Structures are given as structure tokens and as C-alpha cells.
Amino acid sequence: MKWKVILIAIICFSSNTYSQKSKEEIAIKKLLEKESATWRAKDVQGHTECWHIQPYSRILVSLPNGQTIDVPPTAMQNEKPESMGNGGFAVNSNYKMSINKNNAWVSHDELSTDAEGKRTWSYEIRLLEKIKGQWKLVGQSLHIYKREN
Numbered sequence: 001m002k003w004k005v006i007l008i009a010i011i012c013f014s015s016n017t018y019s020q021k022s023k024e025e026i027a028i029k030k031l032l033e034k035e036s037a038t039w040r041a042k043d044v045q046g047h048t049e050c051w052h053i054q055p056y057s058r059i060l061v062s063l064p065n066g067q068t069i070d071v072p073p074t075a076m077q078n079e080k081p082e083s084m085g086n087g088g089f090a091v092n093s094n095y096k097m098s099i100n101k102n103n104a105w106v107s108h109d110e111l112s113t114d115a116e117g118k119r120t121w122s123y124e125i126r127l128l129e130k131i132k133g134q135w136k137l138v139g140q141s142l143h144i145y146k147r148e149n
Contacts, residue, residue, distance in 0.1 A: 127139040
């Protein structure tokens with residue numbers, strides 16, 4: 001009888017833990033999709049809301065030609081619409097996450113299609129923190145490996 005009670009307790013605890021992790025994963029995916037959409041829509045306010053710049057924040061972008069761009073993190077909070085995306089949309093896939101309390105890292109693939117229909121493929125690594133109960137980006141590394149001309 002004792003083992004049945006223990007088994008039920010373990011199952012309930014595991015379900016609750018999985019449910020909480022699943023909720024966090026959904027919240028993170030929504031944030032990443034919002035960040036991508038607001039960038040392309042030149043929505044400065046919406047894009048800024050996705051970020052929380054920390055003293056250790058960093059944004060690195062590598063291009064297919066081998067060039068690397070070290071974007072100042074403050075640019076995510078002082079963005080000008082003319083330096084933002086150019087319409088279109090993006091689809092993220094192959095999410096892999098590590099969530100540890102108020103910190104998370106996420107890797108995913110992105111297929112971005114601009115307003116003219118040209119596509120760009122990238123691998124992305126995102127660093128997040130939970131600030132006042134909301135997930136925010138604090139850093140990222142984007143590796144663009146293919147672009148249509």
C-alpha cells in the first residue's frame with residue numbers, strides 16, 4: 001500500500017514539473033516569435049519589450065562570407081525603424097532548450113523570407129532571463145549560413 005502512495009506522489013510531482021517546464025517553453029517560443037515579427041515590422045516598441053540588456057549582454061552575427069558583426073546590445077533598446085527588418089516573415093524550428101529557474105538558453109533554426117520572397121537560413125542561440133516574471137532576451141548569436149541573392 002505504501003508503495004502505491006509513493007508512486008502516485010511521484011507521478012503527480014513529475015506531471016507538475018513537466019507541466020511547468022512546458023509552460024516556460026511555450027512562453028519562450030512566443031517571445032522569440034514576437035522578437036522576430038516586431039523586427040520585421042519595424043515595431044520599435046514591441047521589439048524593445050523583448051529585450052533586457054545586462055552588463056554582460058552580447059549580440060554576435062556571423063555572415064555566410066565569414067564576416068562577424070558585434071552588435072552593440074544597446075541597439076536593441078535604441079533601435080531606429082530604418083535599421084530594422086524589411087518586412088516578410090520567419091519560421092523557427094528545431095528548438096532545443098535548457099531552462100534553469102530564471103535562466104534559459106535556446107537554440108533553433110530560422111528560415112527567414114523577406115518582403116521580396118528571398119530566403120535566409122540561420123542557426124541561432126538565444127540567452128534569456130526571467131525579469132519580473134517575464135522572459136526577456138539578454139543575448140544572442142546568429143549564424144547565417146545561406147542567403148538567396
